[in-house]
Amino acid sequence: MTATTPATARPPLAVPPLRTLHIATWGCQMNAYDSLRMADILRPLGYREVPTDDADMVIFNTCHIRERAAEKLFSALGRLRAVKDARNGRMMIAVAGCVAQAEGAEILRRAPYVDLVVGSQAYHKLPELIAAVEAKHAAVIDTDFPADQKFDFLPEAQSSQGPIANLAIQEGCDKFCTFCVVPYTRGAEASRPVSAIIAEAKRLIEGGAREIALLGQNVNAWHGEGLDGTIWPLARLLETLAELPDLARLRYTTSHPRDMSDDLIEAHRTNAKLMPFLHLPVQSGSDAILTAMNRRHSADHFRRIIEKLRNARPDIAFSSDFIIGFPGETDADFKATMKLVKEVEFALAYSFTYSRRPGTPAADARDQVDPALAHARLLELQETLRNQQHAFNRAQIGKRFDVLFTGPGRHQGQIAGRSPYLQPVVVEHANLAPGSIHAVTITAANPNSLMATLNQEQIAA
Numbered sequence: 326m327t328a329t330t331p332a333t334a335r336p337p338l339a340v341p342p343l344r345t346l347h348i349a350t351w352g353c354q355m356n357a358y359d360s361l362r363m364a365d366i367l368r369p370l371g372y373r374e375v376p377t378d379d380a381d382m383v384i385f386n387t388c389h390i391r392e393r394a395a396e397k398l399f400s401a402l403g404r405l406r407a408v409k410d411a412r413n414g415r416m417m418i419a420v421a422g423c424v425a426q427a428e429g430a431e432i433l434r435r436a437p438y439v440d441l442v443v444g445s446q447a448y449h450k451l452p453e454l455i456a457a458v459e460a461k462h463a464a465v466i467d468t469d470f471p472a473d474q475k476f477d478f479l480p481e482a483q484s485s486q487g488p489i490a491n492l493a494i495q496e497g498c499d500k501f502c503t504f505c506v507v508p509y510t511r512g513a514e515a516s517r518p519v520s521a522i523i524a525e526a527k528r529l530i531e532g533g534a535r536e537i538a539l540l541g542q543n544v545n546a547w548h549g550e551g552l553d554g555t556i557w558p559l560a561r562l563l564e565t566l567a568e569l570p571d572l573a574r575l576r577y578t579t580s581h582p583r584d585m586s587d588d589l590i591e592a593h594r595t596n597a598k599l600m601p602f603l604h605l606p607v608q609s610g611s612d613a614i615l616t617a618m619n620r621r622h623s624a625d626h627f628r629r630i631i632e633k634l635r636n637a638r639p640d641i642a643f644s645s646d647f648i649i650g651f652p653g654e655t656d657a658d659f660k661a662t663m664k665l666v667k668e669v670e671f672a673l674a675y676s677f678t679y680s681r682r683p684g685t686p687a688a689d690a691r692d693q694v695d696p697a698l699a700h701a702r703l704l705e706l707q708e709t710l711r712n713q714q715h716a717f718n719r720a721q722i723g724k725r726f727d728v729l730f731t732g733p734g735r736h737q738g739q740i741a742g743r744s745p746y747l748q749p750v751v752v753e754h755a756n757l758a759p760g761s762i763h764a765v766t767i768t769a770a771n772p773n774s775l776m777a778t779l780n781q782e783q784i785a786a
């Protein structure tokens with residue numbers, strides 16, 4: 326005889342109360358990835374994401390890379406304070422990311438209505454930190470660097486990212502460029518093991534990913550435990566990921582020229598899923614400045630890497646980062662940067678004037694460049710870079726390549742996707758499923774996007 330228990334006699338399920346969550350993200354793709362993981366961690370506590378900052382919990386995931394990036398936090402906090410007041414204080418405000426890591430208690434001094442300051446290595450502790458804020462009715466700070474890497478503690482990634490997904494494989498930096506806060510905000514270089522990376526890649530693919538970008542502050546310094554227990558280089562990880570059948574495209578970002586090893590360059594020849602587009606920051610074309618930056622490579626070393634990559638993959642294109650007005654930069658140094666840019670020809674680039682970051686060696690240099698001069702040089706560089714970007718886009722007209730379609734375009738009847746070079750590509754009057762890949766011919770080039778028609782005769786996937 327089996328005893329049946331009426332449903333009503335069961336103890337009630339512990340359903341967490343429905344709470345709203347808003348995460349605002351600044352900074353690099355690693356921060357965007359971390360924000361998804363924070364949402365994953367908070368979902369079991371009943372938090373559902375909402376698009377506006379009128380939420381029970383608001384997290385600012387911040388960037389400390391330049392002064393202006395860090396200041397954005399305090400102006401956003403000022404605005405949020407009014408929202409919190411309008412809710413009679415019923416809002417938990419958390420500051421996460423690199424400003425949290427760098428400034429810790431200083432944030433509470435400037436903005437005492439903040440409830441939680443959580444550094445970039447402590448996200449797995451969010452549930453207990455929130456509980457501590459609620460129990461203590463006081464602000465809590467956690468900016469510890471745990472002995473083990475945070476990825477070991479985070480629950481499995483849940484958020485589907487759609488056809489194009491990011492996957493963090495490496496975090497932190499041991500390079501200590503003299504201008505940069507990242508080694509201090511993200512800690513020492515750590516690499517995730519291959520088994521964890523493959524497991525996450527499979528989940529992303531189940532969630533619809535056809536393209537995966539492997540992320541790291543120094544992604545090509547990745548050297549993780551392989552499936553055979555030995556330490557693998559990035560090229561071998563890329564080879565293994567390329568075997569996943571439904572994955573069509575692979576990328577990795579951001580790379581350091583010093584870690585651009587020959588086997589990784591060779592992967593661009595042999596790994597067909599690796600896209601022909603590489604972000605390789607050079608910062609300056611002057612050897613004197615590169616030395617002062619502690620980049621530990623010369624301008625010619627960078628040129629040689631570009632040449633080797635072009636030999637391995639003739640259709641490869643490059644993007645880069647530049648810092649203008651680094652302490653001691655002379656007209657001759659700047660000219661050397663312009664010379665390098667004109668020789669290499671970049672498809673895309675990010676350039677900024679040097680920003681003094683407290684605690685970094687270059688901040689104390691006595692030969693700081695006059696900001697007006699730095700700005701004038703930046704404008705000159707940016708004009709050349711912009712012309713190169715437009716020329717690269719125009720050179721695509723008439724070319725045929727595969728586009729990974731992601732969803733509707735801005736105007737009715739349009740569908741948009743990404744080229745192998747990450748350019749947005751728009752096709753009119755087509756009804757294509759997001760995640761599908763189709764061969765197109767490029768018909769027109771705008772500064773930031775391409776127009777295309779479908780090649781009916783050769784549907785790629």
Ligand code: SAH
Pocket residue numbers: 390391504505506507542543579580581606607608646647648677678679680681682
């Ligand atoms: N790990 C990458 C870059 C990380 S930071 C690398 O090694 O290149 C992203 C970019 O921000 C850098 O490439 C640099 O161009 C810029 N940057 C970093 N610190 C800066 C500072 N103090 N002032 C201006 N730009 C900076």
Ligand code: SF4
Pocket residue numbers: 498499500501502505506507508542543581
């Ligand atoms: Fe910063 Fe240099 Fe490390 Fe890049 S390599 S994150 S620029 S210290």
Ligand code: F3S
Pocket residue numbers: 351352353354355356387388389390422423506507510511542
């Ligand atoms: Fe900014 Fe931190 Fe990324 S300082 S660029 S958010 S690693």
